[in-house]
Amino acid sequence: MFVDYVTIDVKSGRGGDGLISFRREKFIAKGGPNGGDGGRGGNVVVLGDENMHTLLDYRYQRHYKAEAGKPGGGSLKTGRGGEDVVLKIPVGTVVKNLETGEVLADMDEHGKTEIIAAGGKGGLGNDHFKSPTNQTPRKATPGKAGIQIKLTLELKLLADVGLVGYPNAGKSTLLSRVTAAKPKIADYPFTTLVPNLGIVKLQDYRTLVMADIPGIIEGASEGKGLGHQFLRHIQRSAVLLVMIDGFASDIDKTYQQLYLELEKYDPELVRRKMIKVINKTDIIAKSDLEDLKRKHGDYKFISAVTGEGVDELLNHVARAEEKDDDSF
Ligand SMILES: Nc1nc2c(ncn2[C@@H]2O[C@H](COP(=O)(O)OP(=O)(O)OP(=O)(O)O)[C@@H](O)[C@H]2O)c(=O)[nH]1
Ligand SMILES: [Mg+2]
Known part of the structure; x- marks a missing residue:
């Protein structure tokens, strides 16, 4: 336990x-x-x-x-x-x-x-x-x-990169794709009940520790869902991947809600290098995907299942990890 x-x-x-x-x-x-x-x-x-x-x-x-x-x-x-x-x-x-x-x-x-x-x-x-x-x-x-x-x-786990997002966004799927960790993955919310850690091997032979934590939802700070106490495990992370399901009804609003929950837990958290990610591109219709990309140029688009966009995302994470790079 x-x-x-x-x-x-x-x-x-x-x-x-x-x-x-x-x-x-x-x-x-x-x-x-x-x-x-x-x-x-x-x-x-x-x-x-x-x-x-x-x-x-x-x-x-x-x-x-x-x-x-x-x-x-x-x-x-x-x-x-x-x-x-x-x-x-x-x-x-x-x-x-x-x-x-x-x-x-x-x-x-x-x-x-x-x-x-x-x-x-x-x-x-x-x-x-x-x-x-x-x-x-x-x-x-x-x-x-x-x-x-x-x-x-x-x-508080020692992770370089933290994955945050609503339940079912695909956080555990991404962790299982880029590390040897084998977290439980399922198509119902709150599959992940305790944090998982994995080690990402980057192309330049550096390694990063990535933490996958339980999903948080609007109101998590008031105890909704699994609450927000698991955010303590990404308090030491320099980079946060904020992961959003490409089918979310309003992507920016979802991001804002997540941002607020992070801020309510610890105002310092939102000062981390945040990388916004839209997941599940493999099942989004091509024309819808193009629309999304036009609207959300500041997001990285990936499919944690097929691996599309994942290498590019990791390169981006690697650059964010370099301490003196403040362009994030
Ligand atoms: N088609 C497709 N399905 C995905 C992708 N990523 C995740 N899924 C599916 O989405 C569901 C949820 O994935 P998880 O990785 O368990 O999501 P999670 O964010 O860890 O969810 P919680 O642990 O509940 O917070 C599973 O059925 C996955 O197979 C993707 O890129 N494409
Ligand atoms: Mg999970």
């Missing part, structure tokens, strides 16, 4: 207490202080792991607590530090503080780690409090408490 959003509760370990203790030696009447410091509490750490593809595990286990530090010992022994809790999360996951919305970590690399909640410091043993006037301090400090935070984990 693909899970891309969870909330969890984490708590770092409390520091161990400092100890009050005195040397006891046979012929010394009053030994000096020798209480050790408490150990540091364990941290809560996140670790990016490219072998994980879902946050499913965190649906089932929602509470994580790092170990407390051990108290200081006699003979100035520092207590052992608490064990860290290391949460493995898929590469692409953004970790936020649920209450403040602050981004605490963006796991954009395999192996990257970030401390989300630091363990409490250990307390000081009584040895720290000796002074010329107080050779037998009866004072030590307790360990500091751990930090408790509610977190959101949000998985």
Whole structure:
């Protein structure tokens, strides 16, 4: 099961207490202080792991607590530090503080780690409090408490190109045509329920990751259809292919509706390089197609089924991907 959003509760370990203790030696009447410091509490750490593809595990286990530090010992022994809790999360996951919305970590690399909640410091043993006037301090400090935070984990796929469009526009068909991915394709709306990724090999041997996401419709931002939360997966994409069925009753209006839904989800999304695509040219009557091409010169025309226009589209995508090309 693909899970891309969870909330969890984490708590770092409390520091161990400092100890009050005195040397006891046979012929010394009053030994000096020798209480050790408490150990540091364990941290809560996140670790990016490219072998994980879902946050499913965190649906089932929602509470994580790092170990407390051990108290200081006699003979100035520092207590052992608490064990860290290391949460493995898929590469692409953004970790936020649920209450403040602050981004605490963006796991954009395999192996990257970030401390989300630091363990409490250990307390000081009584040895720290000796002074010329107080050779037998009866004072030590307790360990500091751990930090408790509610977190959101949000998985955002790392795709260079995102496919957006109404259901049935042919997004999954295009992905299956230009990559080795095998998404489900069918002639009913909302066939795609979770995002699919594929790797496009361009003519110049570059590769691009393409994401096919569930269809969105007018009102998706108010929860219509499958909602619009899947748009998070194209938030990192520099290029968006906006795909429209050639039989849509009003192509420009459809584009405007899609644009609005993107904007409502994240105003930044509509600043991406947008490539407008009309699909299914293979089944549009020749004269109708010519009409459409005349009216919509700013669109690319393709058939995801026969491959007509697809190479040209990919070349266009390749140029859009080149960062300094602002002509899109
Ligand atoms: N004739 C023709 N049919 C197409 C073309 N592209 C897609 N289709 C058909 O249109 C239907 C929908 O295609 P999908 O690829 O599942 O559409 P989608 O945009 O992924 O749809 P959702 O996952 O529901 O959002 C299927 O029956 C496809 O075979 C095309 O270029 N030509
Ligand atoms: Mg689909």
